[in-house]
Amino acid sequence: METRDALNPTNRDRSVRRLRRLTVGAAIAGFAATAGFGAVAAVTHPGSTATSTTASSGTAAGTTSTTTSGTTTTTAAATATPTATTTPTTRSAKVTTGGS
Amino acid sequence: MGIAAAHWDALGTSVDLLLTHEPSLELASAVVRSVLEQVDLTYSRFREDSELSRLNASPGRSTHVSPLLAEAIDVALRAARLTDGAVDPTVGRAMRLVGYDDDFPRLALGRDRPIVLRQEAIPGWRGVRFDRNAQTVVLPHGVELDLGSTGKALAADLAAAAVQLVIPTGGTLVALGGDIATAGDPPPDGWPVLTAEDSATPPDSPGEVIALLRGAIATSSTTVRRWSRDGVTLHHLIEPSTGFPVRGPWRTATVLAGSCVEANTASTAAIVRGASAVEWLEVSGLLARLVSETGAVHHTPAWPQSLESAA
Numbered sequence: 362m363e364t365r366d367a368l369n370p371t372n373r374d375r376s377v378r379r380l381r382r383l384t385v386g387a388a389i390a391g392f393a394a395t396a397g398f399g400a401v402a403a404v405t406h407p408g409s410t411a412t413s414t415t416a417s418s419g420t421a422a423g424t425t426s427t428t429t430s431g432t433t434t435t436t437a438a439a440t441a442t443p444t445a446t447t448t449p450t451t452r453s454a455k456v457t458t459g460g461s
Numbered sequence: 462m463g464i465a466a467a468h469w470d471a472l473g474t475s476v477d478l479l480l481t482h483e484p485s486l487e488l489a490s491a492v493v494r495s496v497l498e499q500v501d502l503t504y505s506r507f508r509e510d511s512e513l514s515r516l517n518a519s520p521g522r523s524t525h526v527s528p529l530l531a532e533a534i535d536v537a538l539r540a541a542r543l544t545d546g547a548v549d550p551t552v553g554r555a556m557r558l559v560g561y562d563d564d565f566p567r568l569a570l571g572r573d574r575p576i577v578l579r580q581e582a583i584p585g586w587r588g589v590r591f592d593r594n595a596q597t598v599v600l601p602h603g604v605e606l607d608l609g610s611t612g613k614a615l616a617a618d619l620a621a622a623a624v625q626l627v628i629p630t631g632g633t634l635v636a637l638g639g640d641i642a643t644a645g646d647p648p649p650d651g652w653p654v655l656t657a658e659d660s661a662t663p664p665d666s667p668g669e670v671i672a673l674l675r676g677a678i679a680t681s682s683t684t685v686r687r688w689s690r691d692g693v694t695l696h697h698l699i700e701p702s703t704g705f706p707v708r709g710p711w712r713t714a715t716v717l718a719g720s721c722v723e724a725n726t727a728s729t730a731a732i733v734r735g736a737s738a739v740e741w742l743e744v745s746g747l748l749a750r751l752v753s754e755t756g757a758v759h760h761t762p763a764w765p766q767s768l769e770s771a772a
């Protein structure tokens with residue numbers, strides 16, 4: 362296990378402070394300039410066989426190996442919305458794309 | 462390989478964070494929160510103290526903006542160029558006029574407030590004078606920027622990239638209300654994504670599931686973020702030529718692209734373009750799934766096969 366991202370408060374806070382100093386826009390250096398439609402394509406799993414379906418579903422569920430080690434409180438400030446929480450919760454390792 | 466997951470709410474929507482390097486979940490969550498916090502402070506239209514609100518209140522004069530706001534404006538203007546104005550950030554005033562004047566969860570509280578709808582073409586993105594290098598912008602009088610369309614997608618891109626910057630091991634997926642960005646190495650079978658019309662649909666629901674290995678996916682839909690004013694039902698996707706919510710053949714569009722900004726730009730443009738969307742998507746080399754007003758689903762030719770059959 363690497364030590365650079367060990368979950369001790371000092372390392373965590375240092376990393377987040379570093380990110381803030383850089384500022385988000387400067388840190389990631391220009392999404393707008395780097396890609397045009399079709400210049401960088403998304404890649405998807407072909408998903409054409411029952412085997413891959415099963416394998417993917419098994420991986421996706423991931424419930425037995427989903428960690429809860431990150432559920433202690435964080436020092437990062439809460440997000441600004443009224444419904445924000447400060448503690449991550451575990452959930453299915455599958456996500457939904459849809460309108461919002 | 463296990464996948465760590467965290468979920469919370471921010472920016473008036475839901476946040477999902479998936480990480481293949483499980484021990485780093487807390488750190489990754491802190492990074493994403495930090496990014497979203499800065500996004501909210503910088504270009505929320507609903508915060509009077511945001512940098513964007515101050516800019517919108519200062520038309521007609523050159524304003525120096527922060528790197529993040531400059532990036533967000535740059536992305537929004539590029540989206541307008543790529544879509545011939547179908548996705549236009551100068552819809553801010555039109556959004557306010559049709560009643561979208563608060564963080565969405567609070568809109569329902571004002572459903573009985575009267576509203577006067579008036580057809581009025583939006584000012585147009587070409588009127589915005591923006592100098593990327595100098596980080597200055599001049600808004601014409603009467604123009605209010607709304608970076609919501611590309612802004613949330615940009616936030617997802619930035620958050621995923623920021624996690625990868627701080628935690629270079631493994632892969633990251635960040636979903637902001639259905640706008641999904643990835644960075645780093647995916648799980649061996651990809652990131653499983655349920656394609657739905659509403660991002661609030663539980664991810665284990667029946668439906669089309671694709672496995673994303675790289676890039677991003679986003680969905681725009683007129684079936685969500687709807688509100689009513691004085692008995693009139695409205696939604697958040699504005700037709701630039703009228704300033705009114707779009708009425709067209711497609712109610713939902715999902716697009717795969719290299720970045721979430723591009724996916725969101727194309728999905729929004731597809732709804733606005735209406736009948737010409739399919740040809741435009743195909744010419745642009747984008748993979749898309751469209752749902753018509755009657756519920757019929759149309760896929761562009763190379764759309765990936767679903768991992769799980771629809772119910």
